[in-house]
Amino acid sequence: MMKKSLAIVCCVALFSAAFLSCRGEGGGNVQLRVGMTLTMDSHYGMGLQEFARLVELYTDGTVTVEIFPNSLLGNERDLIESVSMGTVPMALTSTGPIPNFFPDFAVLDLPYLFPTREIAYYVLDGEVGTYLLNQLPAQGIVGLGFWENGFRHVTNRVREIRTPADLAGLRIRTMENEIHMDTYREYGASPLPMAMGEVFMALQQGVIDGQENPAINIYTSRLHEVQGFMSLTGNFYSAAVLMINRGILERMTAEQRDGVLQAATEAKHWQRNFSRENDQDAIDRIRAAGTLVTEVDLDVWIAASQATYSNFEAALNQALVQRIRAATQ
16 A cells, blocks of 8 residues: 655654754755654655655755654644744644644534545635635744545444444544544543544553544554454544744745745645545555444434534634535535
């Protein structure tokens, strides 16, 4: 499933602000370090390797990208804060924790908001996505586009899950996201927010009964090895944002900035295609490894998820919700 891999150095230590040798204003080379929470062979990692290749190509080697996987530079919330401050130049993070900093992003976390990937791309590449990304510079961040995390499915070690009622009493790891947590409460589960880097051990030790993630994350992070059951619920379409510190981007030469922006756009489409093409393969590999993979009646799950829309009616930007719903019809 996981194809070519470029020779990009993956460091195994955390660095302070002192490592930021990001020159560029008036000329010079720039080294961009980008953090993520997933593995190098994940769809994040493969997309970032393509981004690194294109950046070097389009900047004639004056800008290089170094990838730090597996939460080496922090969990997703840490990464967002670090990019804002400039102590980490770049990050690729799911949208799940972004509402903690930019509340309007929370609309993207509503269950069953996007019926297909193609509709999600249309919305995120259009006026809605532009509106959301335009909020980031106020906190020192530039969003270089929406990449893909994917449709999230639930796994557990206790029993087969066919309906929301089957989740009753199970401790399910979610992202640090109030809407996701509320949705699982409505299903009857006990949601526990947890950083991705902690999930495997928590599952292995029985601290939690299950978790939810896109299939490719479940496979590349080996979560299926400690989970006997997987249900293809697709509760949430999870997007990701490739972000860069605003000051670092602005200190580059115009040619370097243009190269980075072009690389980010092309890598976004490459990464989405990679994610889509490998999604079913990941499911097949999880099944072949011995995990029971269950198809569910999505209408039942959609109906059980509507309470979350009501629960957050006052908290969300309803005009934005309506714009998205109009685009998905």
